Amino acid sequence: MDNTTPTPEKKTETLNEVVIHFAGDSGDGMQLTGTQFTTSSAIAGNDLNTFPDFPAEIRAPAGTTYGVSGFQIHFGSRKIHTPGDTCDVLVAMNPAALRVNLKHLRDRGIIIANNQGFTPKNLKLAGYEKNPLEDGSLNNYQLHGVDISKLTANALEDLNLGSKIVDRCKNFFALGLMFWMYNRPIEPTLEWIKSKFKDKPELIEANTRALKAGLHYGDITEIFTTRYEIQPAKLKPGTYRNITGNAAMALGFVAASRKSGLELYLGAYPITPASDVLHELSQYKNFKVKTFQAEDEIGAITAAIGASYGGSLGITATSGPGMALKMEAVGLAVMIELPLVIADIQRGGPSTGLPTKTEQADLFQAIYGRNSEAPLCVLAAATPSDCFQMAFEASRIAIKYMTPVILLSDGYIANGAEPWLLPNADELKPIEAKFHTDPENFMPYARDEKTLARPWVIPGTPDMAHRVGGLEKEDKTGDISYDPENHQKMVNYRAEKIERIADDIPDAVVDGDKEGDLLIIGWGSTYGAITSAVERSRKKGKSVSYVHLRYINPFPKNLGEILYNFKKILVPELNKGQLLNVLRAKYLVPAIGYNKVQGLPFKAAELETKIDELLRG
Amino acid sequence: MDNTTPTPEKKTETLNEVVIHFAGDSGDGMQLTGTQFTTSSAIAGNDLNTFPDFPAEIRAPAGTTYGVSGFQIHFGSRKIHTPGDTCDVLVAMNPAALRVNLKHLRDRGIIIANNQGFTPKNLKLAGYEKNPLEDGSLNNYQLHGVDISKLTANALEDLNLGSKIVDRCKNFFALGLMFWMYNRPIEPTLEWIKSKFKDKPELIEANTRALKAGLHYGDITEIFTTRYEIQPAKLKPGTYRNITGNAAMALGFVAASRKSGLELYLGAYPITPASDVLHELSQYKNFKVKTFQAEDEIGAITAAIGASYGGSLGITATSGPGMALKMEAVGLAVMIELPLVIADIQRGGPSTGLPTKTEQADLFQAIYGRNSEAPLCVLAAATPSDCFQMAFEASRIAIKYMTPVILLSDGYIANGAEPWLLPNADELKPIEAKFHTDPENFMPYARDEKTLARPWVIPGTPDMAHRVGGLEKEDKTGDISYDPENHQKMVNYRAEKIERIADDIPDAVVDGDKEGDLLIIGWGSTYGAITSAVERSRKKGKSVSYVHLRYINPFPKNLGEILYNFKKILVPELNKGQLLNVLRAKYLVPAIGYNKVQGLPFKAAELETKIDELLRG
Amino acid sequence: MSEAAVKEAKKYTAKDFQSGQDVRWCPGCGDYSILAQTQRVFPDLGIEKKDIVWVSGIGCSSRFPYYMDTYGLHGIHGRAAVIASGLKMARPELSVWVATGDGDLLSIGGNHFIHVCRRNVDIKILLFNNQIYGLTKGQYSPTSEFGKITKSTPWGSIDYPFNPVALALGAECTFVARSLDRNAKHLQSMIKAAAEHTGTAFIEIYQNCNVFNDGAFFHLTEKGQKEENVVFLEHGKPLVFGANSDKGIKLDGFTPKVVNIENGEFSKNDLLVHDENKNDDVLAYILSSMTYDPNLPTPIGIFKKANKPTYDAEMNKQIQKAIEKRGEGDLDKLLHKGETWVVK
Amino acid sequence: MSEAAVKEAKKYTAKDFQSGQDVRWCPGCGDYSILAQTQRVFPDLGIEKKDIVWVSGIGCSSRFPYYMDTYGLHGIHGRAAVIASGLKMARPELSVWVATGDGDLLSIGGNHFIHVCRRNVDIKILLFNNQIYGLTKGQYSPTSEFGKITKSTPWGSIDYPFNPVALALGAECTFVARSLDRNAKHLQSMIKAAAEHTGTAFIEIYQNCNVFNDGAFFHLTEKGQKEENVVFLEHGKPLVFGANSDKGIKLDGFTPKVVNIENGEFSKNDLLVHDENKNDDVLAYILSSMTYDPNLPTPIGIFKKANKPTYDAEMNKQIQKAIEKRGEGDLDKLLHKGETWVVK
Numbered sequence A, B: 001m002d003n004t005t006p007t008p009e010k011k012t013e014t015l016n017e018v019v020i021h022f023a024g025d026s027g028d029g030m031q032l033t034g035t036q037f038t039t040s041s042a043i044a045g046n047d048l049n050t051f052p053d054f055p056a057e058i059r060a061p062a063g064t065t066y067g068v069s070g071f072q073i074h075f076g077s078r079k080i081h082t083p084g085d086t087c088d089v090l091v092a093m094n095p096a097a098l099r100v101n102l103k104h105l106r107d108r109g110i111i112i113a114n115n116q117g118f119t120p121k122n123l124k125l126a127g128y129e130k131n132p133l134e135d136g137s138l139n140n141y142q143l144h145g146v147d148i149s150k151l152t153a154n155a156l157e158d159l160n161l162g163s164k165i166v167d168r169c170k171n172f173f174a175l176g177l178m179f180w181m182y183n184r185p186i187e188p189t190l191e192w193i194k195s196k197f198k199d200k201p202e203l204i205e206a207n208t209r210a211l212k213a214g215l216h217y218g219d220i221t222e223i224f225t226t227r228y229e230i231q232p233a234k235l236k237p238g239t240y241r242n243i244t245g246n247a248a249m250a251l252g253f254v255a256a257s258r259k260s261g262l263e264l265y266l267g268a269y270p271i272t273p274a275s276d277v278l279h280e281l282s283q284y285k286n287f288k289v290k291t292f293q294a295e296d297e298i299g300a301i302t303a304a305i306g307a308s309y310g311g312s313l314g315i316t317a318t319s320g321p322g323m324a325l326k327m328e329a330v331g332l333a334v335m336i337e338l339p340l341v342i343a344d345i346q347r348g349g350p351s352t353g354l355p356t357k358t359e360q361a362d363l364f365q366a367i368y369g370r371n372s373e374a375p376l377c378v379l380a381a382a383t384p385s386d387c388f389q390m391a392f393e394a395s396r397i398a399i400k401y402m403t404p405v406i407l408l409s410d411g412y413i414a415n416g417a418e419p420w421l422l423p424n425a426d427e428l429k430p431i432e433a434k435f436h437t438d439p440e441n442f443m444p445y446a447r448d449e450k451t452l453a454r455p456w457v458i459p460g461t462p463d464m465a466h467r468v469g470g471l472e473k474e475d476k477t478g479d480i481s482y483d484p485e486n487h488q489k490m491v492n493y494r495a496e497k498i499e500r501i502a503d504d505i506p507d508a509v510v511d512g513d514k515e516g517d518l519l520i521i522g523w524g525s526t527y528g529a530i531t532s533a534v535e536r537s538r539k540k541g542k543s544v545s546y547v548h549l550r551y552i553n554p555f556p557k558n559l560g561e562i563l564y565n566f567k568k569i570l571v572p573e574l575n576k577g578q579l580l581n582v583l584r585a586k587y588l589v590p591a592i593g594y595n596k597v598q599g600l601p602f603k604a605a606e607l608e609t610k611i612d613e614l615l616r617g
Numbered sequence C, D: 001m002s003e004a005a006v007k008e009a010k011k012y013t014a015k016d017f018q019s020g021q022d023v024r025w026c027p028g029c030g031d032y033s034i035l036a037q038t039q040r041v042f043p044d045l046g047i048e049k050k051d052i053v054w055v056s057g058i059g060c061s062s063r064f065p066y067y068m069d070t071y072g073l074h075g076i077h078g079r080a081a082v083i084a085s086g087l088k089m090a091r092p093e094l095s096v097w098v099a100t101g102d103g104d105l106l107s108i109g110g111n112h113f114i115h116v117c118r119r120n121v122d123i124k125i126l127l128f129n130n131q132i133y134g135l136t137k138g139q140y141s142p143t144s145e146f147g148k149i150t151k152s153t154p155w156g157s158i159d160y161p162f163n164p165v166a167l168a169l170g171a172e173c174t175f176v177a178r179s180l181d182r183n184a185k186h187l188q189s190m191i192k193a194a195a196e197h198t199g200t201a202f203i204e205i206y207q208n209c210n211v212f213n214d215g216a217f218f219h220l221t222e223k224g225q226k227e228e229n230v231v232f233l234e235h236g237k238p239l240v241f242g243a244n245s246d247k248g249i250k251l252d253g254f255t256p257k258v259v260n261i262e263n264g265e266f267s268k269n270d271l272l273v274h275d276e277n278k279n280d281d282v283l284a285y286i287l288s289s290m291t292y293d294p295n296l297p298t299p300i301g302i303f304k305k306a307n308k309p310t311y312d313a314e315m316n317k318q319i320q321k322a323i324e325k326r327g328e329g330d331l332d333k334l335l336h337k338g339e340t341w342v343v344k
């Protein structure tokens, strides 16, 4: 910030939290803009939460409402749990972006609109008869039409770049303006530009200029009279990094590999929103991570099974439709009792559904979606950074119990980001992974007394050749057996083994009073919204308690007790009541659901209203 | 029965019911023997029930216990619901057959053993140190060692056949002996032999001679002093035919095709115990039945979807592992809302499991086993002949509601047989199948007010071209839509459509009192065993009521009411409690399960004991 | 089809095949041209619009059916060929087309592809081969070149690519061709030829994905490069190529070699003459083996065209035969088949 | 492998490879011979028993691993090739073998098969081709002949069979061979050659299912017939066959023809000479095209043997390269990568 010109007097206001929504065409770079703002805010010490929301098409036709790509960031000086129900600032690069997102803007909220985007064609595509920037329809907001495209072009004028390239820089102008308005450091973005375009100096120059032009525009123009300051959040001391759920999950697996001494093997087939797990892991070759992009999801999981058989930590990552395809193979893994982690990054369905939208509707599939009695462990991550922890935990359980584990995440936390307090590698508990090598009395299906795990003997071990497979196994020997009593015994063992995992996981923790009128039970990515809603309700003096489940099969052992101490139980889910169903069947409690299936996360306010309603009624 | 020689005086006793178990090596033709005895008994007017039980290997090594193939038939002059908990007669062709089945023989029961099968080698393979036919260990039974192989060879001596061929005829000798003992007509078997071997006259002669030799042996030998008579059962008047579940199911589909006017299209991939549905249907080409043996289960179901899209009644049939593979495609069918019937002939699992054994553990998979919210209708057949009715019903619902329907059967009723009171084709209700052809205001996702079904418009219809697919659809237009509210609406529609089927199915019927101490709820193939157990318990004066469910999703509307009128609810299932779970979750009743996962059907006695226990405790 | 019917069908123009749905591909995507050529050539096929169905899987390319004003089924990933097979068996009178991508057809859908070829179901398959996964944002595909750096292979891919033409030949496809998104005329002629073929017709279309794999085929499509890098296969004609038609392909044993036909050493008469109707596939194999050879031009055109009864026709013939033999099925008789008895 | 190790491994006899499990195939099944030849030849491979793994799918043939006293994984239907691929990538030092059937490998497993060929994963695939589904009791398979009457095709099948050799070639498999269950010596030599090949090795073994498809290959295996119907492919040798070695195969253009070499018209010198190492696949294709031709003998032997880096080796090389370039991964550094900040 060297070459700033003298500026008109501006005042600075301090805010506790702010929500900004960047929106434009799929090609307008809104995801990038959002990410840069996120990094900068994280480094400024704010807590934050983000929600990228984009169409399934790569570049949907310009100007259409279904082609709008958005990125919402919520940051503040207090703990931030959600990307925000409504936004304070809407940056709209075109009329479609305005049309789609205006309903989320709070009363008197700020609109920054790119005047050049509001062409007659774009207005028509968005369904506006008149230009809303001009017809007074936005009087209820603080409307700022800015010549973003034009000002960007002016700033780059003497660089002699093509008009397309110039136009692509406009998002940096918008970013610069927001940096100005919220007093963010620009250095991280300047660094990013430099490394991103390291072979294209003209683009470094262009984007840097656009960014600074936006920044200076805030300074010099008279439209903007106020800058805002958001103090750093009081976060736990330590080193932080901003992370998305998929990146965190990949790291969790690498950590588990290191801490167990097992090589990591990922079999995967690309699918939204799980592909980033593959992309991340395929970079870590120097961690001896093997990644195999298979011909399909069945190949992906069965190759991972082959690798696990060979002594690797075999994992696979996918989303709903791919998950459905893997289920026959999951049954094999249940039968041959090898470690395997199957990550399901859920998305909107059924069928191809809404590939880029979020949902929590694969819980049934995870618990029940296989032929016959094929029990396994099911875990669910709560936040982006929790994906690290749960990937590590899933691996630990898979190895210790010689079982497949399904780890549920979803599009919302997979792509969303939050500051992550980095663990030190040394602090992570080692995972004991032992290959059995003693041929004396070796039985492939003998079981550990406590865990009921069978021994893991890998090819290459002398004098312990044996055969495993999907036909029913004889107890201990592992030979093929069709014997009725043996079958019953083995079915029971497999179920009991999973049940016993409950001895090895933390008790469920009640956030709030241990008994009362209302208990909320949540799982997965709704953690943030529920936490916010519960906090708000408590502030209003309501007694609401909250249990968030990361362990879904088996449940924590104390869950039953907890449930029976509340008059009402509410289970909010982004599905039609799947955890609800499991809880009701198991504990026979008259829990009720709060369900939303719209491809979107909960808003804290929706939940707050529901809580009010329940505590009133 | 022309050339019978004068026989020693034999007495004839009348019995109400008899259970015979034929057992031998996989290659001994026991399945055939059982089937022939079944036909003959059916024609003799008895009610009956059968249970074929064989290993997964085609011809497992001779003499081994795991290679034993068995066929049990229960027939009588009263209504017969099960193949019998224990047998009265055990025909054992070798020591392994004896070893495996002796535990099922009742006290003082009859053993007919083939002396020649009890060679030292076979005795050893079966784990006998001494010959049980000689060591007195079978004193508790009516033991008859018969030189079956030798006598057969004698009878065929002058035919100059190879010894292998001669040996293969021995099962007909055993059959003949049983025919004699239970006074069965031999004509049907003679007919069968003639048509089966129509190109091999020497085999007609050989098998006929063996059969008659067995028959005459009973007559002339002094070992057997008693013949038994079993009066015809008092069955509903009408024409009967003996039928297995898979054959009945195939006919049910053909009937639905005829009654709807839709061509039947089966996409299938062979898998035990479902392959016979393919085999049966592929014969009916003159009914315009198209059968396609696909490259795999995914190809099978997706081809059927293609056919349904073209206006056929698309169906597919499989078992557990194949079912798992189809689930992604089932989701597509849910989304594009076309008629489709998916028959799952359940078998022992998980994974490859016990392919030739029975189980009821795919209920979860049927209801829940897909990504996201993909509701569909689930039906279950109760008996072999009920497979006809339920296949017809599944087709009706699929067509009327434009939805996939899963029809559950299992290995036990699929291969088991019972007399079937034949419906007349005219009596079967027509199924209305209408293709929409009016382009005026046509909307591919407009809905019938009552059923919520969308219109079925098939390619070839002028001026109604439209596109369907697995991405979320816009209400009415069917265009792609990622709109949140629309998604919620469509998710709700799909759920509601399935719920409404409840208006269109019969109420659940309580067998017994409408309230009381104990209600049993069953589904699928356990019908016979539960019915028998309930009958027996009632005879003992206990008040037990019984509801058998053929409609599982949705449940009959009155089911809730029924449940609340009983103190205890017992749900016997051949799984670890799947229907139980669904009932508990939905109605919050403290139902308990009685579960067995042994690859075998329930015995009535087991259930009786459980009932006693519950009514005592 | 009667001539009158052809005429009747001829009434269409390209516009009649536009569904009116917004086309949601990236600006500049090669898919637009394939769509345009299809819409341009379909009026000439003499098929009634109502009888045309497009089936697809999942991918950018698989959005194709939405943009054609015909019947359409946008299926699930990899299954288009077998969905289409089921439809064609059920309704042999329909004209069934598949739009698919290199991931959709050759990765997850590879099995259905080789089986439909083997069975010779009468459907037409247009493979939009952009050598990349477009819709999932740029992972390498089974046709990507060895060593390709993509999101999922930051250290370079280590898979050898399929040669889709060779694979189709190995699976005994009866019509195998290759074309280019940017050669409108050629693409039109291939689509037409596929339509005219009875049996499985497979066209591999090299398609530019300007977002994730821009320029993959520029050496075959752009002026100044394509002349030296493409050789067009024309039935009965020698294989000539080069900006000045100065080169040709000559066989050396089984091995195709480039020769100069202008400098006097060789003439057109020495060149390999294309014969798309050879009843063994050897010539087609030889031509297909040129595909990834950097020293040879890439063959574009029809590799093979063979006659063989189709699966769908055989299926329906069998039904006719059964009806002739047994009479049209009588449900009552069927129910009463086998051993029955009467209880009074 | 060092010579000492070879010697050490040589200690085995066929018996050492018998697992002691009861063999549960039907008496007379061709699978017994394949098992016996494998057990006979394995001691000669110089591989330690502990390092051998057999992987299979589902089918009669897929029970094979139970009977070999090595490590074994009996997988699920159709997935053996890719399970084995995963294992081999994870443990490149193992010797990984696949036992599979024509249904398992070519029907449900077709896609994994062509992809493993394309990738050249160093596994050995033994296809027990009995042209029938054995374990499910006799439905036709993708290699059954057209018109075959089976339980699922009582009116005759209407699928054209795959030619597995051609399919493997189309998918660019690096080692392609064919053998016979009843020719012990030949089968042994093929298994040995496969073991010696580095890369995907595919052997199609014609196998008699005496219960559901008895005699399917008797013309190739039984005395009095086989002599006229089989031509053995031997590297560098002309294609001679016939009871009196009086016939041979000569190329007419690309078309193989039977000629008599005894009556003076032709001699051995006119015959096609086999070359299994040709770096294009054309000769292999020509030979494979003889398979179903009733006028030609069936080629048995190695069709193709080519050198190409394997997928598993490349994968592990890439890891070495990454470690060299970046140093062995440090978890703490990885966690702290990118933009971090400190809260105090």
Ligand SMILES: Cc1ncc(C[n+]2csc(CCOP(=O)(O)OP(=O)(O)O)c2C)c(N)n1
Pocket: A269, A270, A271, A272, A297, A321, A322, A325, A352, C058, C059, C060, C061, C062, C077, C100, C101, C102, C103, C104, C105, C128, C130, C132, C133, C134, C135, C136, C141
């Ligand atoms: C079962 C399943 N797996 C994965 C996906 C994700 N997916 C959608 S399209 C696609 C590949 C697209 O590549 P291609 O077929 O080449 O089409 P393109 O987009 O390049 O035209 C993938 C992997 C899916 N939709 N369903």
Ligand SMILES: Cc1ncc(C[n+]2csc(CCOP(=O)(O)OP(=O)(O)O)c2C)c(N)n1
Pocket: B269, B270, B271, B272, B297, B321, B322, B325, B352, D058, D059, D060, D061, D062, D077, D100, D101, D102, D103, D104, D105, D128, D130, D132, D133, D134, D135, D136, D141
């Ligand atoms: C997913 C699945 N589908 C179907 C089956 C049933 N099945 C078992 S083996 C088999 C085919 C066997 O044929 P092949 O591979 O030729 O082996 P063979 O028995 O002839 O040796 C089939 C269809 C199965 N086990 N799993």
Ligand code: SF4
Pocket: A058, A059, C024, C025, C026, C028, C029, C030, C031, C060, C061, C130, C134, C135, C208, C209, C210, C211, C212
């Ligand atoms: S991503 Fe590539 S293939 Fe897909 S629409 Fe864009 S340019 Fe076309």
Ligand code: SF4
Pocket: B058, B059, D024, D025, D026, D028, D029, D030, D031, D060, D061, D130, D134, D135, D208, D209, D210, D211, D212
């Ligand atoms: S069914 Fe055929 S392939 Fe299977 S074991 Fe018996 S003979 Fe062998």
Ligand SMILES: [Mg+2]
Pocket: C059, C101, C102, C103, C128, C129, C130, C131, C132, C133, C134, C141
């Ligand atoms: Mg592609």
Ligand SMILES: [Mg+2]
Pocket: D059, D101, D102, D103, D128, D129, D130, D131, D132, D133, D134, D141
């Ligand atoms: Mg086979």
